[in-house]
Amino acid sequence: MNSQPSFQDWVRTHGQRTELALEHLLDAANTNPARLHEAMRYAAQGGGKRIRPLLVYAAGELGVDSDEQVSAALDAAAVAIECIHAYSLVHDDLPCMDDDDLRRGRPTVHKAFDEATALLVGDALQTRAFEVLANAQCDSDIRLAMISALASASGSRGMAGGQAIDLESVGKKLDLVGLKQMHAMKTGALLSCSVQLGGIVARLHPSEMQHLQNYSEALGLAFQIVDDVLDATADSQTLGKTAGKDAANDKPTYVTLMGLDYANKAAKDLQESAIASLESFGAKAQALKDLALLVVNRGK
Amino acid sequence: MNSQPSFQDWVRTHGQRTELALEHLLDAANTNPARLHEAMRYAAQGGGKRIRPLLVYAAGELGVDSDEQVSAALDAAAVAIECIHAYSLVHDDLPCMDDDDLRRGRPTVHKAFDEATALLVGDALQTRAFEVLANAQCDSDIRLAMISALASASGSRGMAGGQAIDLESVGKKLDLVGLKQMHAMKTGALLSCSVQLGGIVARLHPSEMQHLQNYSEALGLAFQIVDDVLDATADSQTLGKTAGKDAANDKPTYVTLMGLDYANKAAKDLQESAIASLESFGAKAQALKDLALLVVNRGK
Numbered sequence: 366m367n368s369q370p371s372f373q374d375w376v377r378t379h380g381q382r383t384e385l386a387l388e389h390l391l392d393a394a395n396t397n398p399a400r401l402h403e404a405m406r407y408a409a410q411g412g413g414k415r416i417r418p419l420l421v422y423a424a425g426e427l428g429v430d431s432d433e434q435v436s437a438a439l440d441a442a443a444v445a446i447e448c449i450h451a452y453s454l455v456h457d458d459l460p461c462m463d464d465d466d467l468r469r470g471r472p473t474v475h476k477a478f479d480e481a482t483a484l485l486v487g488d489a490l491q492t493r494a495f496e497v498l499a500n501a502q503c504d505s506d507i508r509l510a511m512i513s514a515l516a517s518a519s520g521s522r523g524m525a526g527g528q529a530i531d532l533e534s535v536g537k538k539l540d541l542v543g544l545k546q547m548h549a550m551k552t553g554a555l556l557s558c559s560v561q562l563g564g565i566v567a568r569l570h571p572s573e574m575q576h577l578q579n580y581s582e583a584l585g586l587a588f589q590i591v592d593d594v595l596d597a598t599a600d601s602q603t604l605g606k607t608a609g610k611d612a613a614n615d616k617p618t619y620v621t622l623m624g625l626d627y628a629n630k631a632a633k634d635l636q637e638s639a640i641a642s643l644e645s646f647g648a649k650a651q652a653l654k655d656l657a658l659l660v661v662n663r664g665k
Numbered sequence: 666m667n668s669q670p671s672f673q674d675w676v677r678t679h680g681q682r683t684e685l686a687l688e689h690l691l692d693a694a695n696t697n698p699a700r701l702h703e704a705m706r707y708a709a710q711g712g713g714k715r716i717r718p719l720l721v722y723a724a725g726e727l728g729v730d731s732d733e734q735v736s737a738a739l740d741a742a743a744v745a746i747e748c749i750h751a752y753s754l755v756h757d758d759l760p761c762m763d764d765d766d767l768r769r770g771r772p773t774v775h776k777a778f779d780e781a782t783a784l785l786v787g788d789a790l791q792t793r794a795f796e797v798l799a800n801a802q803c804d805s806d807i808r809l810a811m812i813s814a815l816a817s818a819s820g821s822r823g824m825a826g827g828q829a830i831d832l833e834s835v836g837k838k839l840d841l842v843g844l845k846q847m848h849a850m851k852t853g854a855l856l857s858c859s860v861q862l863g864g865i866v867a868r869l870h871p872s873e874m875q876h877l878q879n880y881s882e883a884l885g886l887a888f889q890i891v892d893d894v895l896d897a898t899a900d901s902q903t904l905g906k907t908a909g910k911d912a913a914n915d916k917p918t919y920v921t922l923m924g925l926d927y928a929n930k931a932a933k934d935l936q937e938s939a940i941a942s943l944e945s946f947g948a949k950a951q952a953l954k955d956l957a958l959l960v961v962n963r964g965k
Contacts, residue, residue, distance in 0.1 A: 461779075479761075487788070508809060512812060529700065
């Protein structure tokens with residue numbers, strides 16, 4: 366008899382938990398100013414795969430205890446990381462950045478509302494992320510460590526910095542080293558931070574945090590390679606956003622630098638390397654291992 | 666013999682302390698990505714009156730202790746509040762918001778760099794504010810209380826929310842109650858937060874925090890009335906930004922709603938009320954009292 370829930374069940378349960386936590390920890394849509402709060406919910410609750418919250422919860426399972434404090438801290442972390450991710454998408458989609466009309470199969474925030482509101486939505490979602498962590502119902506040291514990790518991963522030496530490097534790379538010929546560094550900051554830092562937040566809540570030892578770091582670095586790189594493969598091969602409807610943008614903008618990608626076959630192979634190798642990093646955790650790391658498979662096989 | 670430093674000396678000393686703290690707590694301009702960090706410094710170190718950091722330091726003087734921890738916490742608070750203020754100016758100046766070319770007598774960030782960089786500069790300055798507070802060299806409870814207060818004051822129920830209400834007010838006829846509420850969020854929340862951060866570091870009692878709150882609410886309203894008076898009466902060179910914008914945009918202001926004479930009288934009354942709120946603090950509140958005078962008399 367197998368009492369382990371299937372990974373599909375795990376994803377469904379923790380996806381629902383993410384939606385509930387967002388519902389609970391975002392301001393109500395009728396809180397004044399209502400239009401801004403409605404737009405913030407539009408941006409953060411518009412679906413998506415919730416990969417970052419799932420990584421938070423999966424890494425949180427590596428700990429020994431699971432009480433109310435742990436549960437509240439993981440929910441806060443899941444919401445915070447998703448608020449940061451959502452803010453970055455709203456700002457990236459603006460006309461002065463990627464100028465995208467479509468996101469997750471719906472009009473982007475500046476299309477559904479207006480540019481000025483989209484700017485404020487991103488700003489306020491970022492603030493909310495830190496506010497949720499600061500007010501989480503768990504120990505002070507956990508809250509501060511999470512805030513510090515999230516700020517480091519999302520600021521000018523992380524996600525926002527990666528965006529800045531990406532801006533400068535349009536029309537230039539970034540080589541593979543440059544491309545990896547850019548993506549490590551732009552996408553990788555926040556993915557790594559997701560598992561790091563779970564690890565902080567689980568009070569893992571530094572050596573265990575290092576295993577998680579190895580896992581998330583491989584996962585982050587695999588994630589971006591798969592993103593480039595999908596951008597080059599899938600249509601807009603499958604992606605839920607405009608396909609083929611990178612090629613149209615003459616941006617370097619793993620596909621243009623490596624070729625499609627080698628990019629697919631590299632993603633598979635990285636997935637295996639990510640899973641191997643988790644060996645010492647045993648069965649407790651099953652969700653993290655399954656998530657590595659999910660990331661690499663998404664869109665297939 | 667008078668050993669008290671003059672208020673002019675106090676302002677100069679604490680202005681210099683703010684610049685030093687910014688220099689120390691912002692990333693170096695050559696940190697990768699260099700263009701982003703250079704633009705962040707352009708935005709945050711471009712002068713300005715530093716009223717919010719001065720309020721932090723002045724409120725910090727109300728405490729009994731002054732040791733290295735207090736000093737480090739006040740510097741972190743001063744930098745954090747100025748980073749939030751600077752980010753809001755950079756985003757407000759963008760074409761989709763106020764579309765301003767001039768700020769503090771220099772080209773705005775999107776003019777000196779470009780729009781996409783200005784967007785990221787604002788985003789990353791906000792992140793840096795929370796990172797600086799999370800990593801301040803002081804007790805955990807102080808750091809968390811500061812982060813929570815700053816997030817509450819600057820997010821969708823504070824500064825960013827006030828911006829959203831301001832957007833919706835263009836061309837509409839806000840009445841005096843609506844105008845006050847908008848400004849209490851847009852400008853007042855962050856000014857109040859400045860003294861609140863100082864009070865948190867000084868470990869003031871709740872009743873003392875309430876006096877500070879009364880002070881800062883009166884000060885915030887006076888600040889905005891004076892802003893409107895200056896916008897209506899001063900030229901762009903004196904202001905360091907484009908004058909007469911509100912009238913040109915048909916935005917309601919205290920001057921259009923109250924008339925110039927009554928607006929000037931209201932600012933003076935509020936200044937006196939702000940100073941009266943500080944009575945129980947005695948001589949320790951001298952800098953806060955002098956700052957109330959400075960705010961109302963600025964530009965004169």
